[in-house]
Amino acid sequence: MKAAVLKGPYDINVTDTERPEIGDDQVLIRVKRCGICGSDIHAYKGKHPDFIIPIIPGHEFSGVIEEVGSSVKRVKEGDRVVVEPLKVCGKCYYCRRGAYNKCTNLKVLGAQVNGAFAEYIAVDERWVYRLPDNVSFEEGAMVEPLAVAVHAVKRANHIGNNVLVLGSGTIGLLLAQVLKIYGASEVIVTDIKDWKLNLAKEFGAITVNPLKDDLKEAIDRVTGGIGVDSSFEAVGNEETLN
Known part of the structure; x- marks a missing residue:
């Protein structure tokens, strides 16, 4: 698949990379629209300390589910979706109390793990939300901000x-x-x-x-x-x- 890979300050290129494989509790999303956050611009300029380089940026996105894992129940292939762009441990003090945004092992898509400046992205089912039919992909990419x-x-x-x-x-x-x-x-x-x-x-x-x-x-x-x-x-x- 094609993806934009950030390799360092002012160094981002569209390149061929492996399409992600999904786990049992994950879905594969074909990205339709992805916004450019201010954090992406800071990272591009080499001024964001939390980005792990090299990385595929992008966390404000919408798309269509193309494949679902064997344990996925809540969504299906063909669903139009948006994503809460997080990966958490589910085990730490904060996760156990529902404050997963404070997870001690928190990772953000497009910053610490590969994001959506790509044709496809694999995401855990728990972070996926269906888009209403009357909401466009462009509008869907604005749901996160x-x-x-x-x-x-x-x-x-x-x-x-x-x-x-x-x-x-x-x-x-x-x-x-x-x-x-x-x-x-x-x-x-x-x-x-x-x-x-x-x-x-x-x-x-x-x-x-x-x-x-x-x-x-x-x-x-x-x-x-x-x-x-x-x-x-x-x-x-x-x-x-x-």
């Missing part, structure tokens, strides 16, 4: 009426939409790139470029001096965290 935004909003418990989102990259834009769905009246989104802010406006957000406008003054103007009830940091930059 959308889940990040939904999880963040749910963890916030009380988001309030006025919410600040720092950063209008993929996660920030998804947060803006999810926050509206969860009842936020005013969502203020910041970024230093106007083309990103224009996208946020399309989703009903009030936008601020802090290089051009004073953020505190903008928040006071929007909220009548009350301020925001909650905020979400979606940049991952030390300056915004501070």
